[in-house]
Amino acid sequence: MECCKGNQEVIVYHGSRVEITPDFFCEAVWPGSYEAGGFDQTDVIAGSGGRIRNSAIIFVSSGSTVDRLNMLRGDRCVWLSNSLVCLLSAADADLNPAYGFYYKDLYSVVYGIDNCKRLLATSKGDVELVYFDNVRWDGNMASVVPKPSVNRELVNFGQYLGFLESTMEQLAENIYSPIRPKRLRMLGTLSAGYDSPTLMALASGVGCDEAICFDRTHLNEEDSGESIAGYLGVRPIVLSGTAWRHLQKPEIPFIAANSMGEEVRFSAAAETLAGRVLLTGYHGDKMWGKRTKHLGPNVVRGDPSGLGLTEFRLWAGFIH
Structure with missing residues (x-):
């Protein structure tokens, strides 16, 4: 998006899967009516978009x-x-090839949204990385603003489970809305852990009937959740965790995302992922772990897993 002072118009350069309406544009899903376009009024959203509100635009x-x-x-x-690569290209800006700390800077997201490094130096000035928050453009100035505060009563497991189930139901209604101009379908993942199976146990009840199962991790460890798929009644899509090694330079979009590239195995699933809403469950190990010390709104993580998909998903055409 290009926003210039004093100009009532905002120029949006977009790909073929971005949905356009008179009041909003998005490549996103959220628990609410698609037609209402209220993705700027919730803290539960996957993807990104822009929404006109009064005399401002909320990105x-x-x-x-x-x-x-x-x-x-x-x-x-x-x-x-939503792409660092596209932003640099549109602004004709370059990163510094002699700078040796991009990995460290992007890894800092694990320290939480209030403590990570927000600025990356370029030839045209600092690029600001906006995690979780929104950006408000009023025609003259861009301001980073927090997502709306939502009051939820989650004082026991029953309330928590109810929140997860009702949110998943509303997400499914949004995803499969007949008003959507671009058809979307849910796709799960299943590993031998418990985060993605937990998510699939919820999603399988609202129409998610397929799941990607990689046979091995990026560290070449056995990790397939194929046997779990049978218990949940979903079709396993079994893929090799090392098939990416036979592709032509598959690491590029993953390294461009966070300088790590550990999700590169997803490159072998590009055709399967097109037009999907991918459910992964990253961070579940910390949310549900018995010894996690840092749970709270700052989203402190154990590792940056999942962030490596942020460039690849836009190229492949799916929402994470």
Whole structure:
């Protein structure tokens, strides 16, 4: 997006899977009516978009730290994108090939949305990494604003489970809305752990009937959840965790996302992922772990897993 001071128009450069209406544009899903376009009024959203509200536009980032918005402020214009690569290209900006700490800077997201490194130096100024928060453009200035505060009563397991189930039901209604101009379908993942199976146990009840099962992790450890698929009544899509090694330079979009590239095995699933809403369960190990010390709104994580998909998913055409 290109926003210039004093100009009532905002220019949006977008791909073929971005949905356009008179009041909003998005590549996103959220628990609410698609037609109402209220993705700027919730903290539960996957993907990104922009929503006109009164005399301003709210640019909405994903409600997680496996995605982000990227913003570059100029003297007169502000550029925003869900892709760091596309932002740099549109602004004709370059990173510094002699700078040796991009990995460290992008890894810092594990320290939480209030403590991570937010700025990446470029030839045209600092790019601001906007995790979880939204950006408000009023025609003259871009301001990072928090997502709306939602009051939820989660004082016992029953209330928590009810929240998860009702949210999944509303997400499914949004995903499969007949009003959507671009058809979407849910796709799960199943590993030998408990985070993705927990998510699939919820999603299988609202129409998610397929799940990707990689036979091995990026560290070449056995990790297939194929046997779990049978218990949940979903069709396993079994893929080799090392098939990416036979592709032509598959690491590029994954390294461009967070300088790590550990999700590169998903490159072998590109055709399967097109037009899907991918459910992964990253961070579940900390949310549900017995010894996790840092649970709270700051989203402190154990590792940056999932963030490596943020560029690849836009190229492959799916929502994470």
